[in-house]
Amino acid sequence: MKRWESYFWPLLALGIVLILWRQGVVYSGTKVFPSPFDVQRGLAELIRKGLLWGYIGDSLFRVGVGYALAIVLGIPAGIILGWYPKAATAFNPVIQLMRPISPLAWIPLSIVWFGVSNLAAIFLIFMASFFPVVVATMNGVHNVPPMMRNAGINFGLSPADLFRRVIFPAALPQVLVGLRIALGISWLVVVAAEMIAVDSGLGYLIIDSRNAGKRYDLVVAGMLLIGVIGLCLDLSIRRVELLKSVRWGFRNE
Amino acid sequence: MAQGVTTTPERAIETAKINVRGVNMVFKRDGNEVNVLENISLQARKGEFVCILGPSGCGKSTLLNIAGGFLKATSGSITIDGEVVNGPDPRRIFVFQERGVFPWMTVEGNIGFGLFKLSAEERRKRIAYYVKLVGLQGFEQAYPQELSGGMKQRVEVARALAVNPDVLYLDEPFGALDSITRLIMRSELLRIWEAERKTILFVTHDIEESVQLADRVIVMSARPATIRRIVEIDIPHPRDISSPRYLELRDSIFEEIGLAHKV
Amino acid sequence: MKEFYKKLRMTFPRKLLPFSAIAVLIVLWHISIARSDSSILPGPWAVVLGIAELAQKGLLLKYIVASLFRVTWGYLLAASLGIPFGLLLGWYQRGEKAFNPIIQILRPISPLAWIPIAILWFGVGDSAAIYLIFLASFLPLTVTAMNAVRNIPAVNLNAGRNFGLSEGQVITRILYPAVAPYLIVGLRITLGIAWLVVVAAEMIAVNSGLGFLIIDARNAGNRYDLVVAGMVMIGLLGIVLDIGMRNLEKMKSIRWGYGGN
Ligand SMILES: Nc1ncnc2c1ncn2[C@@H]1O[C@H](COP(=O)(O)OP(=O)(O)OP(=O)(O)O)[C@@H](O)[C@H]1O
Ligand SMILES: [Mg+2]
Numbered sequence: 037m038k039r040w041e042s043y044f045w046p047l048l049a050l051g052i053v054l055i056l057w058r059q060g061v062v063y064s065g066t067k068v069f070p071s072p073f074d075v076q077r078g079l080a081e082l083i084r085k086g087l088l089w090g091y092i093g094d095s096l097f098r099v100g101v102g103y104a105l106a107i108v109l110g111i112p113a114g115i116i117l118g119w120y121p122k123a124a125t126a127f128n129p130v131i132q133l134m135r136p137i138s139p140l141a142w143i144p145l146s147i148v149w150f151g152v153s154n155l156a157a158i159f160l161i162f163m164a165s166f167f168p169v170v171v172a173t174m175n176g177v178h179n180v181p182p183m184m185r186n187a188g189i190n191f192g193l194s195p196a197d198l199f200r201r202v203i204f205p206a207a208l209p210q211v212l213v214g215l216r217i218a219l220g221i222s223w224l225v226v227v228a229a230e231m232i233a234v235d236s237g238l239g240y241l242i243i244d245s246r247n248a249g250k251r252y253d254l255v256v257a258g259m260l261l262i263g264v265i266g267l268c269l270d271l272s273i274r275r276v277e278l279l280k281s282v283r284w285g286f287r288n289e
Numbered sequence: 290m291a292q293g294v295t296t297t298p299e300r301a302i303e304t305a306k307i308n309v310r311g312v313n314m315v316f317k318r319d320g321n322e323v324n325v326l327e328n329i330s331l332q333a334r335k336g337e338f339v340c341i342l343g344p345s346g347c348g349k350s351t352l353l354n355i356a357g358g359f360l361k362a363t364s365g366s367i368t369i370d371g372e373v374v375n376g377p378d379p380r381r382i383f384v385f386q387e388r389g390v391f392p393w394m395t396v397e398g399n400i401g402f403g404l405f406k407l408s409a410e411e412r413r414k415r416i417a418y419y420v421k422l423v424g425l426q427g428f429e430q431a432y433p434q435e436l437s438g439g440m441k442q443r444v445e446v447a448r449a450l451a452v453n454p455d456v457l458y459l460d461e462p463f464g465a466l467d468s469i470t471r472l473i474m475r476s477e478l479l480r481i482w483e484a485e486r487k488t489i490l491f492v493t494h495d496i497e498e499s500v501q502l503a504d505r506v507i508v509m510s511a512r513p514a515t516i517r518r519i520v521e522i523d524i525p526h527p528r529d530i531s532s533p534r535y536l537e538l539r540d541s542i543f544e545e546i547g548l549a550h551k552v
Numbered sequence: 553m554k555e556f557y558k559k560l561r562m563t564f565p566r567k568l569l570p571f572s573a574i575a576v577l578i579v580l581w582h583i584s585i586a587r588s589d590s591s592i593l594p595g596p597w598a599v600v601l602g603i604a605e606l607a608q609k610g611l612l613l614k615y616i617v618a619s620l621f622r623v624t625w626g627y628l629l630a631a632s633l634g635i636p637f638g639l640l641l642g643w644y645q646r647g648e649k650a651f652n653p654i655i656q657i658l659r660p661i662s663p664l665a666w667i668p669i670a671i672l673w674f675g676v677g678d679s680a681a682i683y684l685i686f687l688a689s690f691l692p693l694t695v696t697a698m699n700a701v702r703n704i705p706a707v708n709l710n711a712g713r714n715f716g717l718s719e720g721q722v723i724t725r726i727l728y729p730a731v732a733p734y735l736i737v738g739l740r741i742t743l744g745i746a747w748l749v750v751v752a753a754e755m756i757a758v759n760s761g762l763g764f765l766i767i768d769a770r771n772a773g774n775r776y777d778l779v780v781a782g783m784v785m786i787g788l789l790g791i792v793l794d795i796g797m798r799n800l801e802k803m804k805s806i807r808w809g810y811g812g813n
Contacts, residue, residue, distance in 0.1 A: 042649055046649060046652070046653045049653075053654060125570055126570065128570065129574055133788070133791065135790070136744065136793070136794060137783050137787040137790065138748040138750075138763070140752040140755060141782065141783045141786050143766075144767065145593075145780075147770075148592060148593065183389050186359055187383070187385060190378075190381075190383050191403035191452060192379035202391070205391070206391075206393070220660065221748075224662040225662075226662075227662035228662060228752045231667065231756065238665075239664075242668060246668035246672075252669070256669075258665065259661050259665045260657070263657045263659075266659075269660070270660060282393065
């Protein structure tokens with residue numbers, strides 16, 4: 037494919053989508069659904085009022101804290117479960133049972149425990165990202181080839197060194213996959229949590245714009261922001277996967 | 290019991306570096322007992338290159354793993370310098386097939402893996418020395434996925450040699466390489482062995498390979514493995530692989546295993 | 553006799569081990585509820601009674617069916633449109649180039665962010681929820697199918713052409729078997745997401761289903777025993793769905809794709 041084509045086709049597709057969107061709004065004669073221009077004006081209005089950065093900051097803060105907590109607790113838990121098969125046998129059923137409970141199903145309980153507050157949202161993010169992190173770490177540690185473990189032992193490494201120099205680096209690529217999935221789910225959950233459990237953030241922006249005055253231009257503006265920020269989060273965690281010391285674990289996509 | 294070309298002289302047992310005495314190994318699988326090794330006894334002198342040759346699945350890796358301390362024999366014992374083997378030890382390094390290199394470390398990191406007790410300066414010197422010995426200059430910072438199969442194998446050998454062990458266990462180290470690389474690696478290994486004089490136990494199922502490399506070839510039977518014969522290869526290195534003596538020894542092993550050597 | 557006891561000691565703990573942590577957690581739960589003065593949160597027994605009450609009223613089955621109905625339709629719709637679309641994009645490089653940026657921006661938009669628009673277009677009802685499930689599953693499936701096609705080794709395709717297969721035969725005899733394992737994994741992960749989303753959608757956009765049960769039990773009378781009962785049912789059904797998908801992965805014709813574990 038020629039060089040210009042790699043710009044041309046995406047721009048063409050984007051242009052067609054925008055035109056279809058606008059014409060659809062015009063022909064249907066809808067009064068509520070916004071055209072691309074309405075959305076752009078909506079975004080400008082949010083920036084002017086100074087609400088935008090606050091909402092983005094709130095959402096990112098909740099995701100940041102909940103996700104960090106999940107990492108800090110989930111990785112050690114996963115390591116223990118991966119290292120001691122007995123522990124895994126004991127706890128696996130609990131994990132498998134808790135995992136498919138939609139994190140959002142915890143909303144009522146989180147409100148009882150934490151009230152309508154940042155803590156409630158953070159708790160939900162934590163619940164959403166904890167299990168993917170634990171499971172990925174557990175599998176990563178469990179799947180370290182015995183040959184590598186033996187090589188480490190052969191060179192006389194102490195258990196702590198064996199862990200630090202062999203087991204952990206060997207498991208790291210799988211752990212990173214878990215971290216990426218968890219971040220994606222966190223971003224999905226924070227929006228939902230903000231629609232129900234708190235009164236700030238991008239999720240709140242969306243639901244509030246609809247409830248207070250049917251401002252669908254702001255709804256769509258909020259959605260696009262969520263998409264762009266989510267994309268940035270995913271791209272930045274993918275950069276980590278490119279580091280040489282973990283790249284061996286990823287098939288070239 | 291083995292009446293071959295030569296058997297181990299009795300006196301060698303006293304000076305043996307590695308002494309395997311009456312090792313039996315029984316695996317339990319799905320409630321069945323699988324007899325893998327049956328009464329294996331063999332010795333290796335200090336600095337000797339011993340090949341263990343046998344058909345696939347007979348128990349060669351099992352024997353090597355027992356000698357390395359990774360597995361416990363059902364009965365029998367292994368002593369090295371008179372000391373009973375109880376577990377892995379950095380004085381005896383096991384070289385796995387190329388898959389044993391750590392993919393998250395550079396060539397330097399891999400070769401220096403076992404040198405954590407040395408000062409940084411000494412470690413650097415040793416790494417440089419062994420990088421040169423195995424001919425990987427220029428690839429110090431490369432990661433294993435950027436190396437060919439033969440280069441990875443050399444990294445593993447260098448990683449083992451760097452900790453200056455007295456015994457090397459090699460389990461079909463060249464099995465996954467193409468035949469040209471395999472030939473090159475054989476002469477590299479011999480060159481290194483002549484420079485460092487480690488005691489080597491080398492597992493293979495390639496008859497030519499064993500006759501080219503070893504001082505002695507231990508020929509094993511199919512499972513349950515017993516020692517069929519021990520063949521002394523009394524040809525000095527570098528070996529002429531079309532010399533009558535080479536062909537004679539090679540063919541005697543072919544016959545021992547029951548293979549006609551006509552294709 | 554001695555042998556027998558030895559055997560008992562050996563096998564019993566191992567069989568019981570998987571249940572031990574669950575048992576301990578339930579006991580801890582019971583104790584902490586019993587010792588706190590809070591009368592809001594239910595103990596394990598209250599939850600069992602709650603489930604029984606729901607079953608008796610006929611609500612349990614009704615809500616489960618409602619949730620499964622929405623997931624099934626949204627998910628099937630997404631699979632039947634998303635997979636062919638993804639395969640096409642993977643097969644024709646230009647298509648992928650054109651659509652990839654749009655897909656990448658739409659994908660991280662939480663499906664739940666579409667709730668206002670879903671309600672605007674479909675009103676409060678099944679269609680809105682089905683639409684949300686569809687959105688949640690469509691893009692992941694498209695991307696999986698696209699990557700699966702792109703990852704087919706060129707040698708396989710060339711070998712097929714070498715043997716003189718027609719374009720159609722290449723698709724049925726090489727493309728399909730090569731992408732099947734990836735698709736099945738994608739389908740399983742996506743079903744998990746769909747299950748997560750239906751619960752959230754039901755909390756906001758409709759008035760039946762397990763998600764509705766949870767939010768309604770809380771809003772109408774703080775019945776937290778029913779809230780937790782709903783959560784337990786969501787977890788159990790989620791496991792059943794996941795196990796079902798895993799059994800698909802075990803089918804012989806696609807098992808080559810899953811390595812040793
Ligand atoms: N952990 C184990 N449990 C049960 N059986 C085993 C185990 N390890 C090896 N075996 C069995 O012992 C036998 C010998 O295995 P081993 O790996 O030692 O063979 P080998 O001679 O090295 O074969 P190859 O040349 O193919 O590498 C095989 O039949 C194998 O099935
Ligand atoms: Mg072997």
